[in-house]
Each structure stands twice: as structure tokens, then as C-alpha cells.
Amino acid sequence: MKKIPVVIFCFLASLINAQDLNVDLTKMSQAYASAKAMELEVSIQVVEEGMPSLKKRAVIKKDHINYFYSMDDISILLNDKFTMMVNTTNEVIVYGDHQSGTKEIYDMLHQFNVEKMDSLFQQFERWEFVQTRNGLKHYQLFSTLGNFQKVDLFIRATDYTLSKVVYSTADTKTSEKNKVVINYQNTKLEPSFADNTFSEQRYIQQINGAWQPSSKYKNYELIYISE
Numbered sequence: 001m002k003k004i005p006v007v008i009f010c011f012l013a014s015l016i017n018a019q020d021l022n023v024d025l026t027k028m029s030q031a032y033a034s035a036k037a038m039e040l041e042v043s044i045q046v047v048e049e050g051m052p053s054l055k056k057r058a059v060i061k062k063d064h065i066n067y068f069y070s071m072d073d074i075s076i077l078l079n080d081k082f083t084m085m086v087n088t089t090n091e092v093i094v095y096g097d098h099q100s101g102t103k104e105i106y107d108m109l110h111q112f113n114v115e116k117m118d119s120l121f122q123q124f125e126r127w128e129f130v131q132t133r134n135g136l137k138h139y140q141l142f143s144t145l146g147n148f149q150k151v152d153l154f155i156r157a158t159d160y161t162l163s164k165v166v167y168s169t170a171d172t173k174t175s176e177k178n179k180v181v182i183n184y185q186n187t188k189l190e191p192s193f194a195d196n197t198f199s200e201q202r203y204i205q206q207i208n209g210a211w212q213p214s215s216k217y218k219n220y221e222l223i224y225i226s227e
Contacts, residue, residue, distance in 0.1 A: 021139050025121055035189040037064070038188065039061045039187070039188045039193075040161075040188070042060065047179050057071065078198075093213060094223045126141075128140045130152075135156060136163050138152065141153060148180070161184065
């Protein structure tokens, strides 16, 4: 039997890995894009010099064009009538019609937009398939640019949703000391939501033709944005 040179074998193996990743990223994108409704929790941990420096947790809910997002003291609501941000620390409700909004609102939504994550991962220069374990497909992606040169990507093999993403340096000596770990938990595709989940009346109500904070937020400042 004719032997295949090692260099050619490695090249062919890398093509197979690349194809597998592209296929899985496409399936991941399709899984999120085809879901009319979705719910998930996202936890973020930043580690610097081996010590946790930041922990965050977000809840994301989507139902067709309706969105609800909550992290720390900020909640964002989008429905067919309003764009709304509630800050419980500053006791402020900022709202406008569906087409209006601030850069801050959309930046917060985009940072957890799992429906667009496939295009981000495709920008890496090379990748390797590590293994499938406990129902998770594990890939490593590498780049020579940016603060983080390596990404460990874990995709659920059952429904092709994200499970975990770890951003770190390519240097194995420092990768565990400086990293960002993002876990995607309790992901539900096509869930059912309570009737008021995306209702603006959770935060504001119309009294005598004028919008006012609802009773729970009666002491909040109400700010209207037009465009």
C-alpha cells in the first residue's frame, strides 16, 4: 500500500477539521435563527493573573420581535411598541418607540447575540477539533491578533447550541491565569412565556393619556427618547 507523506496527511486532517467546524457553526447559526422563541442564561467570569476579577450573569429571552435582557441592575425590553431600559441603581426608566433607542441599549444586546456568534468564530485563522465528550463538541480556534489568541469552543451535539466559550492566550503557561469564561446555561428553544414577559406595563402605564412609571417603579425618573 502506498504511504501518504506525513505533511500531506496533516494537511488533509486539518481540512477535515475545518470542514467539521464550518458545518457545526452553520448548524449552530441555523438552530438559533430558526427558533422563533428562545431563553438562556449567560454567566461571565474574567480571570486575571489567576484571580477572578469580574463575574456577571445575564438572562436573555426572545419571542419573535420581542426581547428581554437583564444583567445586574440593567433590564432592557423591546416589543412591537417600545424600546426600554430600566436602571434600578439610578432609578431611571428610559423609553421610546420601537424604532428608537440609544447606542448603549443596542451595544448591550449585541454583546450576547448568539445568533451572530458563528461569524465571529469564522474570523479565526485556524482551528482544531479536540474531542466530543459528555455531549459537547470541543474545538480550539487560534489567531495571532488581539488580546486573546485562543478560543475553546464547546457546542452541544444534541441541538447545536453554545455551551461554553473560553477566551485565553495561546501560551499554555499563562492561558489559565488570564482568561474569560462564558457559560451558556438553561438554553431553551421555542419556550412558552408568561403573558407579561415582554409587556411595557411591567415598567410604565398610561394614566389620563400620559405615560407614568408603574406602581413598583413609582419613584423612578421617566425619560422619553424620540430618535
